[in-house]
Amino acid sequence: MVQSSVLGFPRIGGQRELKKATESYWGGKSSVEDLLEVGKNLRAKNWTAQKEAGVDIIPSNDFSYYDQVLDLSLLFNAIPERYTKYDLAPIDVLFAMGRGLQKKATDSTPAVDVTALEMVKWFDSNYHYVRPTFSHSTEFKLNTAAGIKPVDEFNEAKALGIQTRPVILGPVSYLYLGKADKDSLDLDPISLLPKLIPVYKELLAKLKEAGAEQVQIDEPILVLDLPESVQSKFKEAYDALVSSDAPEIILATYFGTVVPNLKAIENLPVAGFHFDFVRNPEQLEQVASILNGNQTLSAGVVDGRNIWKTDFAKASEVVNKAIEKVGKDKVVVATSSSLLHTPVDLETETKLPAEIKDWFSFATQKLDEVVTIAKNVSGEDVADKLEANAKSIKARKESSITTNPKVQERLTTINEGLATRKAAFPERNAEQQKKYNLPLFPTTTIGSFPQTKEIRVSRNKFAKGQITADEYEQFINQEIENVVRFQEKIGLDVLVHGEPERNDMVQYFGEQLDGFAFTTNGWVQSYGSRCVRPPIIVGDVSRPKAMTVKESVYAQSLTKSPMKGMLTGPVTILRWSFPRDDVSGKIQSLQLGLALRDEVNDLEKAGITVIQVDEPAIREGLPLRAGKERSDYLNWAAQSFRVATSGVENSTQIHSHFCYSDLDPNHIKALDADVVSIEFSKKDDPNYIQEFSDYPNHIGLGLFDIHSPRIPSKQEFVSRIEEILKVYPANKFWVNPDCGLKTRGWTEVQESLTNMVDAAKDFRAKY
DSSP: OOEEEOSSSOOOOOOOOHHHHHHHHHTTTOOOHHHHHHHHHHHHHHHHHHHTTOOSSSEEEOOOOHHHHHHHHHTOOOOGGGGGTTTHHHHHHHHHHHHHHEOOOOOOOHHHHHEOOOOHHHHHHOEEOOEEOOOOOOOOOOBTBBHHHHHHHHHHHHHOOOOOOEEEEOOHHHHTTTOOTTTOOTTTTTGGGHHHHHHHHHHHHHHHHHTOOOEEOGGGGGSSSOHHHTHHHHHHHHHHHHHHHEEEEEEESSSSOOOHHHHTTOOOSOOOOOEETOOOGGHHHHHTTOOOOSSSSEEEEOOOOOOOOHHHHHHHHHHHHHHHHGGGGEEEEOOOOGGGGGGGGGGOOOSSSHHHHTTBOHHHHHHHHHHHHHHHHHTTOOOOHHHHHHHHHHHHHGGEEEEHHHHHHTTTOOOOOGGOOOOOOHHHHHHHHHHHOOSSSSSSSSSSOOHHHHHHHHHHHHHTTTSSSHHHHHHHHHHHHHHHHHHHHHTTTTBOOHHHHHHHTTTTHHHHHHEEEEEOOOOOOTTTTTOOOOOEEEEEOOOOOOOSSSHHHHHHHOSSOOOOEEEEEHHHHTSBOOSSSOOOHHHHHHHHHHHHHHHHHHHHHHHOOOOOOEOTTTTTTSOSSSHHHHHHHHHHHHHHHHHHHSSOTSSSSSEEOOOOOOOOOOHTTTTTEEEEOOTTTTTTOOOHHHHOOOOOOEEEEEEEEEEEEEOOHHHHHHHHHHHHHTTGGGGEEOOOSSSSOOOOHHHHHHHHHHHHHHHEEEEEEEE
16 A cells, blocks of 8 residues: 655644744743643644544644754754853743844843844745854754753654654755854854764664654755765765664655756665655656655655645556555655645635636645545545535636636737836936935835734724724824824934735735635744734735725825835745746746736836835755756746836835845846845845945845844944945945844834934944
């Protein structure tokens, strides 16, 4: 019988229980014991759900209170010294590394002030991981202060009568995805492998001693373009890790093809491999060829990254081809990756139209999918499920919801002229300088201000019909006025309206565009306790009416300072939604570009002539390997942005924003925005600034981390700006935070922004 397997399950809980418990602990409203109890209950619920669904191979150690990569840094003692000097409890060390920590001294405890480690996107997903940070003094060892997490959670499941397969990020990926700390920039993290391997061996031995029969070791970097020096490390690592003292090892990759790195894993003495056949089914024949006859082939045929139902017929075809290559007893049907990237349970969605809901499959439903496909290829009778699945797949293909002829016709009008500003940047800049007369070091924010409890309560009341539209609008207008007055008071130069009317920077727009569907509980973890509820693109996209003009015009009426219109860019709306899988990303992105073009033009006509179109996901969407697919993506991604923004006059200033990615200045140049703002506060490498030193337009390198509760002092801002100005010209530099401020409290925002503006004023006086 062919077995079924899941590589990981969402850990946030169907009602975001983990988010609520974590934020309660951070706020001092509950104890660490309360938090740990919530985690224990969620793990038990997840394991039980998988067992009851009939999944054969169930993961453990896929749970985390913040981030699975950060967990490994804590476990392996890869903790920079600045986090160890405060005598914090292990879980507080974890949170301090993830989000920073700032606490005033008390009679019994010293002050704590430490920034967070760098956070970047997990490959091309919208999940963020905390980058491991190493130095010459890093001493790898099992940090047992809070137990040994993979072993403890394995035993936890075992006590429930559930045998699990622990999941661990592999040593080569862990080091390669890390970075050298600021005091050890000459260190190549991969050189630390000989020091790290003994700790992995010790961990594997403890797992076997606990009764683990297999362990899933993830090496996702195998889908990247790897230098030979890194490829060679796999043999070194796994020749050492595979032993009689360790459980069997299944080496897992996902998010793409491993073929260009196939030699790196050929002849490894592992028990089997997992490959992603959703993202790249074409690799099947080549990857099967490296198996030695005794090794298992785990076939990832159920999509771990999207919410569309699996086509059982197509997936079974792939699995049967795998069986032909290696034999039925050596094949496992699996999710393509962890289900971390999907919502928990479709059954809680009571408001979705029945026709559209029938097209979807969330994490809980995907359990049944892997089990059904495994039974089907094993010869069991699942005819009723196959028939229902085929009916759903056919209904979606034939639905009128997916197609809008007017949108498709408008796509044919796109040409280079439509995606080009009327003049080059120097001419536009001269007109903008004359119009706005901004000082040196102009200050602004990225868009959102705190989403307070009062805002959320009012929005909820309006949604439930408990207050009228007029009452809600009055409330929103008052919030906008409060934000405008605050910005004027501290002396910001280019203002924002604060976005109190917006639930999320993508969902808000999706709700006003045709071609989208929305969930009630479709939450997905983005980082730490931050959860998002991605819209779902179900058909051709268009804009039936203006989306942001009313609030922007009202905000501008309150002040003589320039007021930014705030929009989310086409690529980011695409990437931060669940996209269609029946048409290309290019088509969806260009449709969004056309819809946003109408909005940009309407804002300009209404007198809003500074317009920010955010594209934080543009780097995230970059194909993982160099080649034609990547160059094509960069072309249509930039074209989509320019289609949205190029219909305005030279004097209208177009801004854009990018965050939490390793950015290439060339990708940003292609957008031809007048001003860009980039997350920078967690960057330690001075070479990163140097990369942007010849950027032709204006740029703001973010000066404080909006994901951390700590408040930078004025001197900290001054020091940061001084470092930037060593390589970046003062006449092109804007002063701004890393990102929007919606997740912060008002006290933090007021103090941080005031310190930032005061620092900018000092530099104006100096220059």
